[in-house]
Amino acid sequence: MHFPLETPLSGRPSRRAVLITAATCESRLLLKDTGWWVALALMAACVAYAGHNGRVRLQERGRIVAQAIQDESRRIDALTKLLDKIERHEAPRPDAPYRDPGNAIYVGRGQGAAVAYLPDAPLAAAAIGMSDLYPQVLKVSVGGKDSFLFVDEIENPAHLLGGGFDLAFVIVSILPLLVLGTCHDVLSGERERGTLALILSSSAPLATVLTGKLLVRAGGLAAMATIASCLFLPIRWESAAFAMSGLVATIMLTSAFWAALCLFVNAAGRDSAFNAVALLMIWVVLLVVGPAALNAIAQVLFPAPSRAELVIAVREAAVDAERDRDATDARYRAEHPETADKPGDDRTARTLAVTVAADARADAILNDQDGLVRRQRELSDRLAYLMPACLLQDALAELAGNGQTRWDDYLSRVATFHAAFRHFFVAKANARESLTTADYGRFPRFDPKVESEAALRASLGRVVQSLSAVALVTLALSLAAVRRLSRSA
Amino acid sequence: MTTASATLTREGSRLTVSPAWTVARKEWTELARDSRWRALIAVTLAMMVVSLALGLLHLGRLEREHQAATTGDRWVWTAQGPKNPHSAAHFGQYAFKPVGPLAVADPGTDEFAGSSVYLEAHRQNEAQFRSARDGTLGSRMGRLSLAFVLQAVLPLMAILLGFAAFAGERDAGTLALQLSLGVRPADLLLGKALASGAVILGLLLLATVGVGAGLAVRGPRAVEAGEVARLLGAFAGYAIYLVGFLALSFAVSARASSPRAALVALLGFWIVNVFVAPRVAIDVVRRVEPLPTAQEFRSAIAESRKAQFGHDESHPAFLAFRERVLKHYGVSRVADLPVSFRGLTLREDDEVGYRTFDEHYGRLNERLRTQDRLRAAAGVVFPSLALQPISMAMAGTDNLHHDDFIRAAERHRRRIQTAASQDLIDNARNDDPNYKAAPELWERVPSFHYERPSAWSAWRSQGANFLSLSIWSAACVGVAWRTSSRPRPY
Numbered sequence: 015m016h017f018p019l020e021t022p023l024s025g026r027p028s029r030r031a032v033l034i035t036a037a038t039c040e041s042r043l044l045l046k047d048t049g050w051w052v053a054l055a056l057m058a059a060c061v062a063y064a065g066h067n068g069r070v071r072l073q074e075r076g077r078i079v080a081q082a083i084q085d086e087s088r089r090i091d092a093l094t095k096l097l098d099k100i101e102r103h104e105a106p107r108p109d110a111p112y113r114d115p116g117n118a119i120y121v122g123r124g125q126g127a128a129v130a131y132l133p134d135a136p137l138a139a140a141a142i143g144m145s146d147l148y149p150q151v152l153k154v155s156v157g158g159k160d161s162f163l164f165v166d167e168i169e170n171p172a173h174l175l176g177g178g179f180d181l182a183f184v185i186v187s188i189l190p191l192l193v194l195g196t197c198h199d200v201l202s203g204e205r206e207r208g209t210l211a212l213i214l215s216s217s218a219p220l221a222t223v224l225t226g227k228l229l230v231r232a233g234g235l236a237a238m239a240t241i242a243s244c245l246f247l248p249i250r251w252e253s254a255a256f257a258m259s260g261l262v263a264t265i266m267l268t269s270a271f272w273a274a275l276c277l278f279v280n281a282a283g284r285d286s287a288f289n290a291v292a293l294l295m296i297w298v299v300l301l302v303v304g305p306a307a308l309n310a311i312a313q314v315l316f317p318a319p320s321r322a323e324l325v326i327a328v329r330e331a332a333v334d335a336e337r338d339r340d341a342t343d344a345r346y347r348a349e350h351p352e353t354a355d356k357p358g359d360d361r362t363a364r365t366l367a368v369t370v371a372a373d374a375r376a377d378a379i380l381n382d383q384d385g386l387v388r389r390q391r392e393l394s395d396r397l398a399y400l401m402p403a404c405l406l407q408d409a410l411a412e413l414a415g416n417g418q419t420r421w422d423d424y425l426s427r428v429a430t431f432h433a434a435f436r437h438f439f440v441a442k443a444n445a446r447e448s449l450t451t452a453d454y455g456r457f458p459r460f461d462p463k464v465e466s467e468a469a470l471r472a473s474l475g476r477v478v479q480s481l482s483a484v485a486l487v488t489l490a491l492s493l494a495a496v497r498r499l500s501r502s503a
Numbered sequence: 504m505t506t507a508s509a510t511l512t513r514e515g516s517r518l519t520v521s522p523a524w525t526v527a528r529k530e531w532t533e534l535a536r537d538s539r540w541r542a543l544i545a546v547t548l549a550m551m552v553v554s555l556a557l558g559l560l561h562l563g564r565l566e567r568e569h570q571a572a573t574t575g576d577r578w579v580w581t582a583q584g585p586k587n588p589h590s591a592a593h594f595g596q597y598a599f600k601p602v603g604p605l606a607v608a609d610p611g612t613d614e615f616a617g618s619s620v621y622l623e624a625h626r627q628n629e630a631q632f633r634s635a636r637d638g639t640l641g642s643r644m645g646r647l648s649l650a651f652v653l654q655a656v657l658p659l660m661a662i663l664l665g666f667a668a669f670a671g672e673r674d675a676g677t678l679a680l681q682l683s684l685g686v687r688p689a690d691l692l693l694g695k696a697l698a699s700g701a702v703i704l705g706l707l708l709l710a711t712v713g714v715g716a717g718l719a720v721r722g723p724r725a726v727e728a729g730e731v732a733r734l735l736g737a738f739a740g741y742a743i744y745l746v747g748f749l750a751l752s753f754a755v756s757a758r759a760s761s762p763r764a765a766l767v768a769l770l771g772f773w774i775v776n777v778f779v780a781p782r783v784a785i786d787v788v789r790r791v792e793p794l795p796t797a798q799e800f801r802s803a804i805a806e807s808r809k810a811q812f813g814h815d816e817s818h819p820a821f822l823a824f825r826e827r828v829l830k831h832y833g834v835s836r837v838a839d840l841p842v843s844f845r846g847l848t849l850r851e852d853d854e855v856g857y858r859t860f861d862e863h864y865g866r867l868n869e870r871l872r873t874q875d876r877l878r879a880a881a882g883v884v885f886p887s888l889a890l891q892p893i894s895m896a897m898a899g900t901d902n903l904h905h906d907d908f909i910r911a912a913e914r915h916r917r918r919i920q921t922a923a924s925q926d927l928i929d930n931a932r933n934d935d936p937n938y939k940a941a942p943e944l945w946e947r948v949p950s951f952h953y954e955r956p957s958a959w960s961a962w963r964s965q966g967a968n969f970l971s972l973s974i975w976s977a978a979c980v981g982v983a984w985r986t987s988s989r990p991r992p993y
Contacts, residue, residue, distance in 0.1 A: 322572030
């Protein structure tokens, strides 16, 4: 390795010149290193495979949404046609209220349910995030939110437990291993080959030389991950500018963090074998043991709410509403004996009463339980600052639109829509009005494309916060490593 | 190491000490003196204790929730006033999945499978409420359970114990010295295996005893014979897995050019085995044996159910059934039937429905089982794929146990439907559309009670996985024996 010995002004080579020279020399060496090419190929292969998986998952999700929309339009068409026939007296109105396409409460609770879904973000294939656990489609009905929020997609539970091989997994878990593989001996290797003395004998600052070497090694892997992501990941380019910048930043930061860690460990002056083991142990702690421990702490302090409690509360509300209804009926019939034998549509009125009561109860309990879940998440978010890997994972999920922020915004829009949808049908039922074919055209429909600006800003803020925290840790590690190096030198 | 074999004389008697035993003692002494190993073992033990404590806390909370839910649902069911039995059947009951005691060690798929099933008229429902949905993204990166420590951390210890067994001695120049003194390579392998195995299997034994003790503290009922048999099954699976890892480490160490090369190769396998292979296997299996979407599945059931009459009195199947009933009772009008025709139609419709549900859910379950089998098939190469199902099955937290719960819930749903329809048949008059059963009927319909499958069925379901794991482990032992019999001295 040949470094410029001095510059005309200072008598010492400029750091920039040393950096460029070190990087150039390292590039030349790596060009002939089979291991380096294997690492690059492995990186590209992992990203390509993850990209392929992302494409398959997007196709599956698209199929689910298309089927739901098709089902919705089939249901509404069938009801409209039947109601049209009834209105034109070509068919009798069904005796059973639950079959009557004009019965607002039964239509709203069942066949008139509206489809709500969260469209894929431009970079959705990059990270599965929590999207495989959440239902791809919600069938919003007049019933309580509990009746549609927890209807899940069919999936093998063991597959949900294991997770998938997505780009986030490659960047957060595999890229660091490759960085460790190529950078663990950045200083110890020089010492073991006897070239460290040569570097030290030049006037080039050791830390700058090592930074140049790391730039090529870790930067090369990051560049390969970025290029492969652009080539193999299904991306909607027209609206992915921000997400792609974030993705590139995340890849670069991941590489930089692990490279800084390599420098820090190397600066301790131990041999390559020790460095390799120490760095792998750190990988195990940061990616396996640490996140598991943080998750355990969050779960112990703020356990997930019991959904069974929700079920029981809603059922109790239904029983209470039925009893109230019986009592009201009994009082009314006692006070108006002339109506005692007149048949009325008691079933519809009862269903309406139960629906309204159970829905109110479900809303109250769900709000409480959402509060518990939020508290657990807030604690988990704070603890994540202890584990850069968790922050990077979170940033990638947010960039892919499969993170918590976008889902929460979607649920909040669904809640607003549910209230409007319920109001439409309950108002009709309360007024004892039958639905008409014209009403069918006025059914509230969920607009999946309207995402709130606040949520987008919150998501952006979360990504920036996560990446800034990792950048700070990287900087601190680098400074500590340089300090160690200057002491040992 | 001083001699290949030692012959000691004590009070005139000759006591022969096996060379393997001597090697083992030397290795053990070195391990005991090494503060890094003491620290590593202490950290592992701490992880075991913490994960077990967390498991016990979680189990206690889930049991309390289950108890409260079961009691609450019973109250709600019996609190129904006078009501048409079919209305009550529509109101239905909930089946809440109880959690088994060994979930303290391996929570398995429980958080991802749903914890309750709504049992209502005319419809078999899937399990609801996957508690993992309420977790955080960080929770997808791993959960601190005893199974996690045993599956991921203990193999790592086995690797760290074994990677330098031969390569390290070679580097230090002591391997050639020992071989020159006449130490047989087999004795070296056996001695090192005895010392390392004592550490790894000792930790496994401590974990197993810890689980037993943890359960015993919760009460004698938690440590029934079935649980002991399950615990033994889990112990056997983990022991085979860890012995395989130890043997693999020795094998690689005996052939590797340096301890570093051995360590890199072994850690590479560990990472692929624990983190990469399970994910790749999932992706491959999802493509080879895809599941229907919920919409496809429900549409297929709805299509099949078109053959049923449900509440549609103009359906051809309804008319045919009415004819059959009238003929059976020898009357010409429904009003003349001695029993409630409505009750009969509900029972008939339910029974046809049961066959439809059995057919569709049976097919879905078969696909799930095929997925599980395919995923575990790679366990011959990547043992975690065979071990995970064994561990979950023994803990009662795998797909098969979940499926058993779903089936039990469905049987209970059918009992409720039958009881409701029978009450109508026996008590409702054909000219009384407003018949209501007395609340005593709700008391007579029992609550859902679930008994987990026996330990034997858990063992039986894991025969293939035990075989895969044993083949892998035996192959590793074989390779270790072969490679260490002719280790590279330099």
